[in-house]
Amino acid sequence: MNIALAQINVHVGNFAANLEKMLGYVANAKEQGADIVVFPELATTGYPPRDFLEFDDFIDKAEEVVNELAKAAEGIAIVVGSVSRNPVVEGKDLYNSVYFLSGGRIQQVQHKTLLPTYDIFDEYRYFEPAHEWNVVRYQDKTIAMVVCEDSWNVGNENPLYKINPMDQMMAHKPDLIINVSASPFNYEHAAERVRVMKVNAERYGIPLYLVNHVGAQTEVLFDGGSVVVNQKGDVIDELPYFQESMRIFNTEEVWSGDNISGEQPRNKMTLIHDGIVMGIKNYFGKLGFKKAILGLSGGIDSALVAVLAARALGPDNVRCILMPSQHSSDHSVNDARQLAENLGCQYDIVPIESIYNSYMDVLKPFYWGKPEGLAEENLQARARGMLLMAFSNKFGNILLNTSNKSEMAVGYGTLYGDMCGGLSVIGDVYKTECFELARYMNKDGEVIPENIITKPPSAELKPDQFDSDSLPPYDQLDAVLYQYVEMTQSPQDIIDMGFDAELVRKTLRLVNINEFKRYQTAPVLRVSKKAFGMGRRLPIVGKYLN
């Protein structure tokens, strides 16, 4: 039997486009001799559909797509994730299901059992868990269909769930497992996905075919990396990362293990780079926009965003605005200009001093007698934010936000100033990782001028200002932030690791008191296992460690 795994990039709620795309793959798979073509979890609606699932009309439209696909399931079977209605009045109204379509109709529907409700996931908000488990008989095979998380309750020290639907499935003695997934990217996740699927295949002694989404839905990135593991635990093949792709696998060949392509290489910076480029591309593409704008300061953060945007959208679609003030150093403007030229992006220089002065003229009578400080620094950042929005509004470009994860964490950014923008491109990349990423970008020749990477970071909002004046060295800061944000360690735990107690307390306090700023930040492309945004939900008025 030939099984085609189609890791596709659908668009949340775009039913017509998603159906058309899947029909194309069905035709293609059939032409190539596939017996079954497999699409990911909730491929009809896109993932995550979020509260669109509360609209009855939205569910109707998903059901129409399944019915249309069923009609196309002639001479080929289709396995596809979609939503289904719970016929029982008690419990949630929906199931997250996988459909088996063949002979022009729906042959089987299996619901998802384990509903991830953590980090970015909200599945129990919408879905009832499965209470029955069945297999499908197709040609000479017995096939167990499962949805994503249902294969993940294996090999964890602290499992989130009391039951294991894989055990239930195995009672039916299937010949193979098909897993339809929406398994979001982080730079450690593909390795973990392969590991967990190997554990499954080995434990149950049968082959496993997993198909994942690829593409970005706002902040959530999917890397693809669909994977086939045989009953011995051999990784037969892994589909590419960050690319739509379909491959056909012969079940006998998978069983024999004669033809092993194996896993792909995984380099952290390659994954982050490629993931973000896809994230930008899809954000613009799915919103129907082409052009980006950003403020280029001469610092490393905006340099990274410029490179990533130029690679995602093409240099012609990226406009850079240099907005020097009296505190900007000459090298900043030169470095920024050099970068724009390296990239081939349009750039304009728009000094902000006259605007800043017009504010100060108006504010002078009110500020009289008060020492200069943060308010004046913020005014500069906000004048820049406003100018960028003035370009964005007039020319229809989306403003890209250039904040990194370290500064988002400690609130080292100005709300409505440098925190403006429709999409936070590197908001899940710590400052120390920014330097790594810059080096990675320059690996085949200098794109980012060396001086941008090597000079000491500065916001340049007052004379001779450096980040190190108000923040600890980034290597220490980032290490503490990682333990707190990603690992949810307590202050004492982190101190016990050998970090300075004062540094730890001050850092955690900054993280917590700046929740109000992050609340108003653009969606952040998620590349780590704990990004700011929808996956990390904290109270603003919470009084904890502050």
Added chain:
Amino acid sequence: MNIALAQINVHVGNFAANLEKMLGYVANAKEQGADIVVFPELATTGYPPRDFLEFDDFIDKAEEVVNELAKAAEGIAIVVGSVSRNPVVEGKDLYNSVYFLSGGRIQQVQHKTLLPTYDIFDEYRYFEPAHEWNVVRYQDKTIAMVVCEDSWNVGNENPLYKINPMDQMMAHKPDLIINVSASPFNYEHAAERVRVMKVNAERYGIPLYLVNHVGAQTEVLFDGGSVVVNQKGDVIDELPYFQESMRIFNTEEVWSGDNISGEQPRNKMTLIHDGIVMGIKNYFGKLGFKKAILGLSGGIDSALVAVLAARALGPDNVRCILMPSQHSSDHSVNDARQLAENLGCQYDIVPIESIYNSYMDVLKPFYWGKPEGLAEENLQARARGMLLMAFSNKFGNILLNTSNKSEMAVGYGTLYGDMCGGLSVIGDVYKTECFELARYMNKDGEVIPENIITKPPSAELKPDQFDSDSLPPYDQLDAVLYQYVEMTQSPQDIIDMGFDAELVRKTLRLVNINEFKRYQTAPVLRVSKKAFGMGRRLPIVGKYLN
């Protein structure tokens, strides 16, 4: 037996303060002869603690509070909601529990079964549901303790859950039910809470004592309204709305129904008004701020916010900034000034024309040849936002956002302009409700100048501009928005109600394409059953009805 219901206003994560407050109530209840004092759900941590629950250290601190309360439970029993650890490795690590403390120790712990995971609720993100149900024997009574939602699976046409923990409890033949709740306010909720508790008491034929939180945790408001219903379904008493309060009930008196105070009157505008005033007060109080600032335009929205802020914080703590442009009418400035004088708030007039011109001077070479439009209008709104932030930063006042729900819905506001602010005060109040609220505020004498209420709404960003130029009449718009936002009706459903098809499609499209603006908006004080913010989660790049 005498049962004290203590509806208290705790602070999320502020363990020391929460403990101190509860110990005060324990002493007071004991002095007044109570046998038991009851505190709300998760009273130790505050509700909702959100992802603080992922920090082990946070759970330790909650356990310490329970242990301290247990020590104080001498000569009086304490019933209190808190978190507890799941000793079983499988499943979520925590339970949402209610503790019975007496004789200086923990006597009983009952976990919550039904975990609300919808709207603002995320309980299954953190908690394992209960699988065992037990009662407590205290003095001569058998007491069933339940947590909030566990009493709500009665009398619904489409129940969210398959099981009913109340039925399980009844197997133990309790004499009375104590329900500890975190039942958030909306203007319809108190009536619903009383109705559901009556259904419980009547169905099971035993008295029910419910204690609820009062106070605001960022956007989530709790109205209190703790309620006692006897076995006949008589509402014996309801504690006040929006006030911390303790009352003691004698179980024999409750049973006999001889002393019935009954339900409180509920007026929609009173509830909204009092809820928002409490919301502002607690937002500032819990953050440790005293002073607010807002832009007063002469329109009804900012007028409402000024009144609400003055009533919450005192007029001395509210600073109003009038920022006229060349498009502002004379009456706007006069009306705004009159309002500030009526309230006794400080006000300053800061014209924005010079700032606007300084932007246009800089932008002229770039804007050349382009028609004037939205970008210029937004610049005015943003110049005001920046000025307000300049005051906020220099003087330490929190900026209040003045957007209403109708404009938030359709995106009729400028991001980083009039959408600035730390707290959205009336973002859950439709424009038509704004007029009602203004009338309500003026019921005992004119606070808001009549002209502010009666003049046609205008953003005053270009000459002779009125909201009605680009939006349908507010009564129609709000009716359509209500059906879509609160009732999740489809376009066709709404058209079938008799609304113009074009109006419906255009409105729903505006709602959906403006998700990106709402994503970056301040938290909105929630007064309806579906507010923008954490309770309504939609994709930005979603392609549905747009």
